[in-house]
Amino acid sequence: MHLSLVCLAKPVLHGYFRSSCSWRVRIAFALKGIEYDQVPVHLIKDGGQQHTEQYQTLNPMQQVPAVEIDGITLSQSLAVIQYIDETRPGPPLLPADPKKRAQVRMISDIIASGIQPLQNLHVIQKMGTEKVQWAQHFIDRGFQALEPLLKQTAGKYCVGDEISMADICLVPQVYNAERFKVDVEQYPTIKRLNETLLEIEAFRVSDPSCQPDTPEDLRA
Template sequence: MASALVKPLLFGYFRSSCTWRVRIALALKGIQYDQQPINLIKDGGQQLAIIEYLEETRPSPALLPRDPVQRARCRMISDHITSGIQPLQNLAVLKKVGDGSQEWAQHFITRGFQALEQLLQDTAGRYCVGDEVTMADLCLVPQVANADRFKVDMAPYPTISRINQSLMKLEAFQVSHPSRQPDTPPELRA
């Protein structure tokens, strides 16, 4: 007898890129969940491992390509975004930087997007890795939102911009958007 799957409880913060990635995965997989807003600045955060767990326990729809080479590329893109770009504009880092934090964030997002744009030349179809939504796409959308927040010029990144626009047309990406979360301040709601 198969064990019943428990309705997940997601601890998160409306603007957290990490939490947003998990919300997208839950929405794509059609998983109902409860949400507990917390201040991630004080209480810690989510990890990409949650998405891998969801993929292993609820494999449909797949967020990792079946082909091992494409799967490796998907993980490479995801890691590039979640480890190489996103942590450098976390609030704790920006507080340490102090004055000039906007320029700091812009610099590292730009540097990361330059490399990402090149990576996507070899992997992109309609989305980051081919024509199916993958874990890489879940990482891309919150990072583009961060780029917008820090006023990064997106003109040099046409592939990133095109993929982001395609993804934002999908319901899972819309319902998981930070502006639609229960802890979003009223002035930031959509």
């Protein structure tokens, strides 16, 4: 009885409304139709709640997200998304074809390894007055690579005509680009995909503008 209760417990997402990596996980949950609870971790208040001893037991990298699910705790959004995909019914988040799966992972990793880590809060905080220029440099470098790749792989969405993990990564990264005043008009494929994806319910309900910890003045 106890065991089955553990298994049936709703997943808990420890995240932050404006964290692009938390947003990725929110989109995955929404696409799969999975109910979950959110525990806000304020990345600025009190010097950053991600640095508390309690939070470090959830994610020793002191970053969001951390997800409690099925009795384990996971960090790293792409690991979480692929775990959800491999254990939950609903629309697949990776295509069945191995070559397309590889393309989805390549695009996801260009964002998750090649762009986001270089413009995330911890790095930006170390850059002082150069922080906007630094973030713009790395987002532009990544988008300059993504644009020609997406031109080859995209159909309606990033890879073909099915929504995938690549789309889940793209939309929050474009949001970050806009926050750092990157000119997204330079990247017509990225811009078109982002606009298409933002029409979809799962992307809208998981948007930073409408989360439990979104401050009043930033609410849509």
